[in-house]
Amino acid sequence: MRLGLFMMPLHGMHLSYTDMYEQDLQAVLHADRLGYDEVFVGEHYSARVEPISDPLQFMSVALPQTRDIVFGTGVLNLPHHHPAKVAADVALFDHMSRGRFVMGIGPGGLASDFELFGTTDQDRGAMMVECIEMVHAIWASKPPYRLNGRFWNIELAETVQDDLGIGPIPTPFQEPFPPIAVSAMSPRSGTARLAGERGWSCISANFNPTGHTRTHWEAYAEGAARAGRRPDRASWRVARSILVTESDAEAEDYLLNPASSPYRYFHYLRTQLGRAGLVRIFKDDPEMSDDACTVEHCLDAMVIAGSARTVTEKLAAVVEATGGFGTLLATFHEWDDEALWRRSMALLANEVMPALRRV
Numbered sequence: 001m002r003l004g005l006f007m008m009p010l011h012g013m014h015l016s017y018t019d020m021y022e023q024d025l026q027a028v029l030h031a032d033r034l035g036y037d038e039v040f041v042g043e044h045y046s047a048r049v050e051p052i053s054d055p056l057q058f059m060s061v062a063l064p065q066t067r068d069i070v071f072g073t074g075v076l077n078l079p080h081h082h083p084a085k086v087a088a089d090v091a092l093f094d095h096m097s098r099g100r101f102v103m104g105i106g107p108g109g110l111a112s113d114f115e116l117f118g119t120t121d122q123d124r125g126a127m128m129v130e131c132i133e134m135v136h137a138i139w140a141s142k143p144p145y146r147l148n149g150r151f152w153n154i155e156l157a158e159t160v161q162d163d164l165g166i167g168p169i170p171t172p173f174q175e176p177f178p179p180i181a182v183s184a185m186s187p188r189s190g191t192a193r194l195a196g197e198r199g200w201s202c203i204s205a206n207f208n209p210t211g212h213t214r215t216h217w218e219a220y221a222e223g224a225a226r227a228g229r230r231p232d233r234a235s236w237r238v239a240r241s242i243l244v245t246e247s248d249a250e251a252e253d254y255l256l257n258p259a260s261s262p263y264r265y266f267h268y269l270r271t272q273l274g275r276a277g278l279v280r281i282f283k284d285d286p287e288m289s290d291d292a293c294t295v296e297h298c299l300d301a302m303v304i305a306g307s308a309r310t311v312t313e314k315l316a317a318v319v320e321a322t323g324g325f326g327t328l329l330a331t332f333h334e335w336d337d338e339a340l341w342r343r344s345m346a347l348l349a350n351e352v353m354p355a356l357r358r359v
Contacts, residue, residue, distance in 0.1 A: 001319075003353050004038040005031045005345075006074060006206065006239045006329040010265055011049050012336075020051050025062060027332055030342060032066040034349040040074030040104055040181075040203070040329065046112040049268065056093045063097055072102035074203070075183055079108055079127035080117040083134035083152055084145075084169060091139070091170035094178050103178040104203065105132055106191070111276065125190070127151050132180065139177050143167035181237065184216040185281060192216040196223025196231055206239035206331040207269050209284035209301045213238055214322045234326035240318065241265075241331045243305040244347035245340070251305035254340070256296075261334040266298040308351040315352065316359045328353075 005027065011020045028039050041059055044050035052058050059071045071093075076086065094101045107124035114120040119127065130149045137147055144157035144167070160167035172178055180200040184192040185208065195202045202220050204213045217236060224231040241262060245251040254260050258267075270293070273281060279290045282298050304314045315328070330348055335341045 001357055002037040002327040003349060004040065004237065004327050004329040005036055005332055006040045007332040008042045008050055009052065009332050010268060011051065011334050012264060013048055017051055021058070023335055024052065024058070028062045029065055030345060032069040034346055036069055036349060037327065038070040038072055038102065040072040042074045043077055044110050044113060046116050047110060056089055060093060060096060070100045070102060071097060072181060073104040075104035075106035077108035077113065078105050078131035079119045079122060079124040080113060081131065083131045084138065084154055086131065087135045087138040088170050090178065091172040094172035094174055099174045101178050102181050104181045104183065106183050136177060138169050139171045187212045188215045188219045192219040193223035196220040196229065197227040199229055201235040201237065203237040203329065204239060206241050207298070207302055208281060210318050210321050211284050217322060233324050236325040237327040237329050238322065238325045239329040239331050241303040241333065242311060242348055243303065244308055244311050244344045244352055245305070246307065248306040248310050255299050255303060255305055261336045262299060262303055263295060265333055266295045270295055270298060308347050312352050312355045315356050
């Protein structure tokens with residue numbers, strides 16, 4: 001099993017943008033030094049607490065400061081981007097990273113971004129599919145380009161000058177193109193099913209109970225079967241909130257403090273998704289009332305915390321309950337206690353993962 005880091009990232013409003021970006025960068029560099037295999041970074045344009053608007057730009061700063069870690073967008077929200085720009089920007093990063101890149105894509109998940117880019121009432125799932133198909137068509141062809149779709153039209157023909165090299169849109173380092181990953185959040189996610197149909201990999205969100213996570217693979221396998229594909233669990237990434245401490249008591253005391261970053265994280269998500277009518281995402285029992293789905297419930301159901309031995313046992317139970325997956329993505333939580341979180345990342349890499357791989 002591989003180990004990665006998943007960063008929304010989410011911060012409190014007490015930090016400046018500069019401080020947030022610096023903390024995020026240091027987390028990436030720490031993960032690389034510890035031997036983490038990959039890091040995924042999210043994209044949000046209109047949230048003070050989710051400050052990275054361009055993950056490719058952010059990750060490019062980390063490229064020359066890291067050795068082996070593979071970078072992934074988590075995700076590029078394709079309805080908010082022109083396909084030609086996506087094709088060129090991703091190709092650039094893929095070359096700069098020498099192929100240390102996974103292209104995470106999605107339809108978007110932040111309502112304020114939908115309003116900002118005018119996609120609130122659009123079929124964002126269809127927009128995502130059309131955009132990535134156009135990106136792949138661009139990479140597979142040469143100018144002139146003439147691509148007509150439901151949401152975008154791309155034409156570059158009249159100004160092409162072959163003798164001067166004017167017209168071609170960059171193609172990526174990886175051939176024929178970087179691997180695609182999509183995120184899954186809802187039970188029996190339609191996005192997971194689409195990933196199975198297309199042969200993309202799937203990332204299960206960390207703010208789901210394990211039972212929901214299992215349905216992501218079920219949907220993925222259904223999609224793969226529909227397309228005549230054989231699903232490979234090694235391509236499945238599962239994100240979890242993980243805190244490894246010296247003792248179980250230390251983890252418990254920290255998590256139940258309303259000022260702790262995991263507590264604030266789930267308060268933010270529970271409030272935001274609750275306002276959107278999506279509380280069911282957090283429920284491990286569909287009969288549970290919304291009022292019973294508290295922050296404390298989320299912490300208990302969706303945070304794996306304790307000593308290295310306890311965390312290993314809990315993660316082994318997740319692996320058994322889901323049937324197994326290829327990569328564990330530990331979710332980044334703001335370093336309200338930097339020493340605690342740095343130590344947690346190290347304990348996860350150096351003690352928990354070797355023990356988990358032996359189970």
